[in-house]
Amino acid sequence: MRTINLQYKSDEPVIDLVKDTLDKNKQALVFVNSKRSAEKCAEDISRTLKKSDAAWTDLADKILHTLPKPTQQCSRLAACCKKGAVFHHAGLHPQQKDIIEEAFRKGVIKIICCTPTLAAGLDLPAFRAIIRDVKRYAEYKGMSYIPVLEYLQMAGRAGRPKFDTYGEAIAIASTESEATAITDKYVNGEPEEIYSKLAVEPVLRTYVLSLISSEIIQTADEIKEFFHTTFWAHQFKEVNKLNVIIAIVLETLIKWEFLHKIDEKYAATLIGKRVAQLYVDPFTAHTFIEALKQTNVTTLKPITWIQLVTNTLEMRPPLRVKQKEYDEITQKMVAETGALLYKEPSMFEPEYEDYLNSFKTAVMLCDWIEEKDEEYLLQTYDVRPGEMHVKLKTADWLMYALSELATLLHQQPILKEIVKTRIRLQYGAKEELLALLKLEGIGRVRARKLFHNKIKDLGDVRKESVEQLALIVGKSVAENIKRQVGQNP
DNA sequence: TCTCTTCATTTCTAGACAGCATGTC
DNA sequence: CTAGAAATGAAGAGA
Structure with missing residues (x-):
């Protein structure tokens, strides 16, 4: 350990450290314990930074336009970015993560406030690793110390081998007793045994x-x-x-x-x-099979298949039903009960809460296939684009498994419905767009545009002139899809 | 009396990974 | 089973 002399001495140690880092023209990662904290921390920091830079403005612009419509998260990130400090966590859109990581590696971005994601996965070294929170919320335990291994991973980000001869890992303690606890547990302590998955x-x-x-x-x-x-x-x-x-x-x-x-x-x-x-959990497969066997008695809707998929171990953790939403979600569940293949457990069973949570996840995905945009999903369900991406990926994989099992059980009519739902999940589109989505280069946005202009299926694409199509989706895409329906543009 | 601001109190929520799979009636 | 942010409420300042 060494002593650092800071010329800044406010009551916000993180900001003092950040300023000092910037004075030295170095980079820092600030580790905090929640996504919200990461965002707030980055905002607090960026507020104290006065400089601006064309490179930052460019990046901010890219960040703002990764999605067709920027979410509130996008705008906040972009605003921070203009000052050279950003946040990073699992809720970010994968493309935005890439932008940030690349910019940090190049040294354009100086400060990242992040959750532990950044420490575990990729190799992003910085001169300083500032560990603001060594405690994190754990269910049934309240705020508790993070594992030593995790601390070491974060601390291990300090020091860029090519640029620095050393790095600084700094943990922040709010009291003397916490300081000794950190020293004992993390600095001098032994990492706990890893247990195999x-x-x-x-x-x-x-x-x-x-x-x-x-x-x-x-x-x-x-x-x-x-x-x-x-x-x-x-x-x-x-x-x-x-x-x-x-x-x-x-x-x-x-x-x-x-x-x-x-x-x-x-x-x-x-x-x-x-x-x-x-490669699905056999238990998941088993419940899928049981459900597929009894489908003739119920009304089948997309939510039928979606709920089947969201109520699995693979989709964990589900969204959490918040206090305010409790009544609303319960009501929705009752309303949909005829279409659900997993019936709700008794309200007094411990799994009731889990059931509601996974149902909420299903409802969210149903909104997605009704073409609700990312901002709506963020506001309504508190799902950020990055989390959405992960959820959709596993849901797609499970839907595939479900469809394979339906094939094996010779459930042809059901199979058709499952496949449709799967494609709608992939694109986040209503059923009426399915025909257009078969075209390469056409996703939910363009398909919706075409549909809006009365071009509703491949036949309509054939009938319409290239020039007209070009007005809607642009010249190159128009020519491309014309070729796909067997016409020479 | 009304609006806006500030401060105190109560309420609410809280990280993230890997693993892997095809073809359509 | 805790810490910190957001929401709410209460009190105060000014027109």
Whole structure:
């Protein structure tokens, strides 16, 4: 440790440190514990910065125009960017993340306020890593200290090997006692043991099925042997417990008809093999199959399939139903109950809350396929573009799995509906646009424009002149889609 | 009396990853 | 099961 002499001494240590960093013409990452804090912190900092720069204005402009319509988040980010300080967290649109990361690497952007995302994933070194929060909210625990490993990752961002001979990792304590706690736990302490991801039962299920399906292992003994040699067993000292879990997993996989057992040898069934290939949690697959079997009794709507997908482990964490929304969401759920294949658990069951949360996620996705824009989703559901992106990706993957299972079960009419819903999710478009979306180079925005101009399907595209089309979607796109419908522009 | 500002009190919410899969009636 | 931001309420200043 070394002592830093700061010429600034306000009651806001982060800002003092940032100013000092800028005086030295260096860069800093400021780590905070929530997305909101990251945004606010960046705003607070940018407010104290007076300089402006053409490069920053250019970046801000790019940031503002990554989406067809900028969200409030976009504007805030752009405003900060004009002063050379930005925020970064999982809610940002992937393109905006790229812009920021690149600008920081080039040294254009000097300050990033971020959540721990930035420390774990990519390699973005800075002269200073300012760790403002060493505590973070954890459910049932309140504010609690983050793992040592995470601290080390953040601290490890300090120092740019090519530019600096050293780096500074600075943790901020608000009291003396907190300062000693930080020193003991993080600076002098040992990182806690990492436990393998296999520890989670769903993952074990998936692995067991996949190993048996690919005939790598077949007998119970081989299975045990396999897992005992893994990293997981190494960490997880209780061998008996491991065996018990494996036994349970095998039993349930047989019950769900993904495995069968002949002469002490396990083998995957036809469906089991497909599930293994799809790489979804067998439990998810099982619930999908059960739902697909009983679809003839209900009214089927997009929300039917969407809820099926949102109510899975893969889609965790779901959106959270906020206090204010509670009544509204409950009412909606009652209204849609005829279209839902997972029925709600009793209000007194512990899973009721989870059920509502996943239902809210489903409702949000339904708004997306009704062509609501990102700003609306942000305001209404508090989903930011980046989180939306992740949700859509997993939802798409699960919808694919669902459609494959429907094929396997010979549910042709249902399959059609599922596929439609899947495409609508990919594009965020209403059903009426599906025909146009088949064209390459046409997404939700252009399809909507065309539709608005009475061009509603491929036949209409054929009938319309290139010149007319060009007025709507631009010359090159117009020529492109004309070619796609088999005409020479 | 009304509007705007400031300060105190209450209410509300809170990070993020990897893993992987195709073809359409 | 806590910290900090946002929302709300109450009090004060000025026209």
